[in-house]
Amino acid sequence: MQAAERVAENLNRGLHTLFENDPRVYLLGEDVLDPYGGAFKVTRGLSTRYPDRVITTPISEGAIVGVGNGLALAGDRAIVEVMFGDFVTLAFDQIVNFAAKSVAMYGRRLPMHLVVRCPVGGNRGYGPTHSQCPQKHFVGVPDLALFEVSPFHDNVALLERLVGRGEPCLLFEDKGLYGERMLADGRVDELFRFDYLDTGQTVARAFVDDTAADCVIVAPGGVARRALAAARELLVELELGCQVIVPSQLYPLDLEPLLPVLERAGLVCVAEESTAGGTWGAEVARRVYDRLWGRLRRPVLLVSSRDSVIPTAPHLERDVLLQSGTITRAVGEALDA
């Protein structure tokens, strides 16, 4: 059997598909030209096939997104690659004050086809300014949607959806995920299977037993592998049944498909790699409380990286960032197991 595509290859195929199908699609970013093809090789081959529409830029994240905004305003479809998600802070104004606001502040919907791709996450020794998960800084911006790549969600379909939305969005791509294999056919491994909780297949769920669960872990795509490892360990070591839910869209989060599963869980845990404080998970928990207050068996458990800069040395970094063991321990403690 042929091995499944790696996530970076799948993303690359998604980009090629977009360019092939729509002459209005542009991609801008630093070092995106062949033969380099981007720092994480996601744009490989694109500039060779579409030299007019793949534009390598100066190191100017704010203006790159600004140029993307101008293209979007002109009716084009702009994809911007920010080399390291940490640098998206430099484009905060263009994303929050131009892209997102333009959709609504002129009194009628103004479509803005803009996708900003952000490689994020640590555990690679890149240090404090090249390892962050900045998702939380963009939660709660009107008309700005946040998505995250996962091994469960086909990026060809995802990219097509994002580019077609007409509202700007950020796509977070966990750097550790690029080399991993995409999942298919409802199988994660010999133990876990998966399905989708919605017909649009945007909310994936991995499980051993798809009925009741001692714990349901909600995690973005970049944490999915760690959540699955924790679920395996909790099952093997403590005989706790866990399901792992991975939504493709982080914000605004459509909670409806998750509710029946969360309601039956002994514990709802939200696990993410962002550092603690003002997290995406806190927003998810607030929404869960709104809907399931009185029916939850326990408070929603939030697990994240520590409230800390992300150190470079591997032993220090490992201690700060969320690991599968962080989830295992927290869930075990919460369930008194």
Next chain:
Amino acid sequence: MAAVTGQVGEPAVALDVDREDLDLLLLIRRFEETLLDLFAQGKLNGTTHTCLGQEYVPVALRPLLRDDDFVFSNHRGHGHYLARFGDPEGLLAEIMGREGAVCAGVGGSQHLYRDTYLSTGVQGESLPVAAGMALHMQRRGRGQLAAVFIGDGTWGEGAVYEALNMASLWRLPLLVVVEHNGIAQTTPTGLQMAGTVAGRAAAFGVRHVRVTSTDVAAIRAELAGPIADARRRPHPLVVEFETHRLGPHSKGDDTRDEAAVRRAREHDWRERYRGRFPLVFDAADRAQRERVAAAVREVEARPRSTWER
């Protein structure tokens, strides 16, 4: 037509005045004065930034810009809007939150969008966006350009330089119109800018034209060539107007001393035009005063705007 660049204190030479230009100049002047009156009467909400003294800039540029160009305006943009669309009712309705508002009253004075026109309120933000629009236009090859209005204060923003670099590097048809009125809110240029706008443009290999005249015909004669050239062989162009803000930054926040305000008034195009065209000026002025007064009465009586999300 004979026209020379007017130096300070020296009347520019123009053989005739286009009545349309004069009407537009006076419309913008009266519109802005009226806004300050309405604020004083407590009839307007929030804030506004008037372009008193700078009206001639967009009026001069008007015939040099095509309908299929895209104009990016800023916080001080009423004149830019009126010069492009001549729609005082729509703009006033926007500012007053009344039916018929350009943007349903959501954007207000400094956030307008209509066809090929957009303004927004963050300094420097529109320059990279205009560069993106210019990139789209360059690829289409129809000789369009993106025009973006900024002030001297805007040059404090890094986004300006990122965009200029790209515009020069990629040969984008980007017209940067600098309304250098010598004061950023309350901060004189000498306290906020090292060097010059010309020097900064030169650093990026971007052509720079400095305009000191307040005469629309003279300005057009000076700019027609460079702007046509920026379309024909796409490239960015910085046009810096040495201009003067007669009024406050927004409403009552003019901290300049009397002498400084007087110096600004000495450059007012209005008195120069009145002197040169005595036969038509007063009648034209009266007509625009009446037009704006009628617009206020009519728009004020309208129901509040509704926002269909």
